[in-house]
Amino acid sequence: MSNDTAKNQNQLDPIMQIEQLSVSFPGQGKKRNFAVNNVNLTIYPRQTLAVVGESGSGKSVSAMSILQIIPTPPGKYEHGKILWQPDPNVPVENLLDYNEKQMQTVRGNQIAMIFQEPMTSLNPVYTIGEQIIEAVRLHRTVDRAQSIEIAIKALSDVGIADPASRLKEYPHQLSGGMRQRVMIAMALACEPKLLLADEPTTALDVTIQAQILELLRHLQDTQDMSIMLITHDLGVVAENADVVAVMYAGRVLEFATVENIFERPLHPYTRGLLKSMPVLGQSVHRLPTVVDGATIPEDFPAGYHVEPHVTTPDPEIGYGGKDARLYEVEPEHWVLCTPASGNPIQPSQPGLRYRRVMAR
Template sequence: MSNLLEIKNLRTHFVKNKRVIRAVDGIDFQIRKGETIALVGESGCGKSMTSLSIMGLVPSPGGKIVDGEIILDGVNLLDLTEKEMYRVRGKDIAMIFQEPMTSLNPVLTIGDQLTSVIIHHLKLSKKEASERAIEMLELVGFSDPAKVMKNYPHRLSGGMRQRVMIAMAMSCNPKLLIADEPTTALDVTIQAQVLELMKELSERFSTSILLITHDLGVVSELAERVVVMYAGQIVEIANIGDLFDEPLHPYTEGLINSVPSIDGEIKRLQSIEGNVPAPGSIIKGCKFAARCSRAFDRCTKEEPDLWLMEDGSRAVRCFLYDDEEAN
């Protein structure tokens, strides 16, 4: 299966009080056509800034992509003008944000917002766009889409607003859907419905999904592969089954051990000691060493590379898996 998106050595930096903050610090990964990948890690590790970099929405002034390539279907998005990127957003890449109330315009009806996106990207007439909007609202589970079209966002529940956002994102058949913490503001029952909906729509339209989350429960429901980030870097990439069965990086292991078990056995949850490094802090060696129970001398002196494992199916940034160390 060919790659839809290739991220190569992406670096997104911010300058604050003359200090350089490396929000995204040289990351590489790919998303295949029709594949769902999860980008996971604690708050502040660079997940959302990765998504904003892909969308060309890095906050400015202050933020800037300083290196790398973001290749979508053979086109490096970093070579495009802002006008060209405007056409890409919504049509080729769509995004669902964490809180739909801040993404929907409170003074426009759902119908106005949906049809304007469809008219802009698909060049349909107002009547055709309205028909398309109603079709998409039906697809995301609304029994009376015509009524929903006339409503304002505040008249809908959080779960309904998130369904509208999914309908809007999928209305132009995007190649890539970026979902940034799409279920965080929803209760557990609605979370499950939204995840199932995203899965169904992905299969129906062959859309690739980049799911950004800190919730490993959400990851296990939707993703095929997982990219684990820490302090702006990728520390592990693995298929979903391999990651949960045998996490390689101590950080990944800590994330998994902090999730409650559902097997009925009551046991104390483990936490990862310490905190994510403060933005802009200069760290010698491995960025996770200060919090790692398995760290040794080399970890505090050298920065490990992201090593590809022998079978090529996974990668890890840790000296425990360096051939030199093993010998």
């Protein structure tokens, strides 16, 4: 194989692979609650992985673990790997092996995060301009004049009018939606390889939301950026995701292409979630809680047991039973379940190189 072929093939490798990640917080007595429980996720270059699930399912903790910004204590990274390969020419590394100094070279630079609550990532005592310019100069080799230009362009890209004068304002002078956009501009100005977008457009009106999602799609191609899109909005998932992971009680229950998730949901929880999907155009701020006993599809692949959905996972064994793992029960379709006795299949890492064709 020539070097070129090797390189091209490498580029088809995942940019990030999370393997058996568990993160806990103190629970009652000496027990610990697993906010993230043996999570497996894969993201390929330029791909959008949507992570959906109701409040408390572990979406934000999963994303924050990638950047190691969970406060420890009380949190604890119990085990797992976060394999990271931003460039096919560098070796794969486990971010959980990185020390704080090494993580600083990753945060904001290779991997940026848009937080659910914009005020947490904006400093109230500096102007918007100072903050974006500092972020840009920290992560890119540009002079001050260039960094101002980049900041102005970034603000204008996220739909902020008169960006040059906005640069002189402080966060408290902006509306919530405006702050959210400033944070997005700041994250994107650093040209990350992976963007962790935690409910990025929740605070925004529909027009701006569409504009920002369109901008993100554009940057995926022009900047080679992958996106982990955390959202409660199944409409946003349907329109923007390539692959989808459904989470509940700290576990990934189902992983498949966006088409398979919507057209052939297999896990009872996912089916319940889609059944409760609001009518198009109605906005909701949280995914509804799925009631117990949601149906198991009659044609669920033979050779596996999937548990009916229960809203109170057993605290000792977690959700789905202690032997439940992600199995590829149909081609390109993973479900948290247990194989029937005699079925020799092994659990496997969910991940698909798939990117849908979008009308752009």
